[in-house]
Amino acid sequence: MFTGIIETLGKIHRLRKEGGNLHITVSSSITEELKIDQSVSHNGVCLTVVEKDTPYYTVTAIDETLQKTNLSELKEGQVVNLERAMVMGSRLDGHLVQGHVDQTAVCKKIIRNNGSWLFSFEYDPKHNNITIEKGSITVDGVSLTVVNSEKNAFSVAIIPYTYEHTRFKEYEIGSIVNLEFDVIGKYVARYLELQS
Structure with missing residues (x-):
């Protein structure tokens, strides 16, 4: 984990x-x-x-x-x-991440705000993965909060520290990134699918 x-x-x-x-x-x-x-x-x-x-x-x-x-x-x-891997018993600063990538996404837009960045990504909806507004998402291993959640797209706001200390400073339009969707959300979605 x-x-x-x-x-x-x-x-x-x-x-x-x-x-x-x-x-x-x-x-x-x-x-x-x-x-x-x-x-x-x-x-x-x-x-x-x-x-x-x-x-x-x-x-x-x-x-x-x-x-x-x-x-x-x-x-x-x-x-x-x-x-x-995380050490059991220490603070969980991000969210629970398994290191099992669900699918990739493509960077579609990068907007520089006053002191931060907004990155937008689009992914193939055929895998039935979902994001929710203010939910967790992992992009290339980085724990982030979803903004602008759509059916097969979402954005994340990046602070200067994250920008400088991760691959975000290298992304450009068309960059391919790994996505791991929130594990709790995946279990709920699977449960509901089985109940249908």
């Missing part, structure tokens, strides 16, 4: 395909503290550390993960949002 509060950015050092798998080697300020078999969220995707050689560590994304997320779009030199 994660909180959606990004700890740091990692830089993609090397990408290596092996069959349907993609081995992703990353350098980061937390590499020294990582251990083999530890879960780390990369742009909201929970991946396991399989190799470590400070300042680098490697994780592997399987084909299913590559199909459902933006990890197949990674390029060497690009940055990713990183978060280690």
Whole structure:
């Protein structure tokens, strides 16, 4: 489990395909503290550390993960949002995040306000995922509050700290992001679907 509060950015050092798998080697300020078999969220995707050689560590994304997320779009030199798994008993500053991406979305609009930014995203409605006004959403692993909730679109307001310390400063119109919808909302929606 994660909180959606990004700890740091990692830089993609090397990408290596092996069959349907993609081995992703990353350098980061937390590499020294990582251990083999530890879960780390990369742009909201929970991946396991399989190799470590400070300042680098490697994780592997399987084909299913590559199909459902933006990890197949990674390029060497690009940055990713990183978060280690939450520690039970400490504060939950974001919301409960599983690190299981539901689908991707496309950035459709970026509006710079006086000291903040409004990012709008659109996603494919065929998966029946929903947002609600003032509900939680995870965008590339970042826990955020939904504004302007629509059937297959929503916006999020980004403060300067989040903008500077996550991938948001690199997004442009057309950027593909990973979405994890609120887990409680998904259970309620599934329950109602089964009652129909």
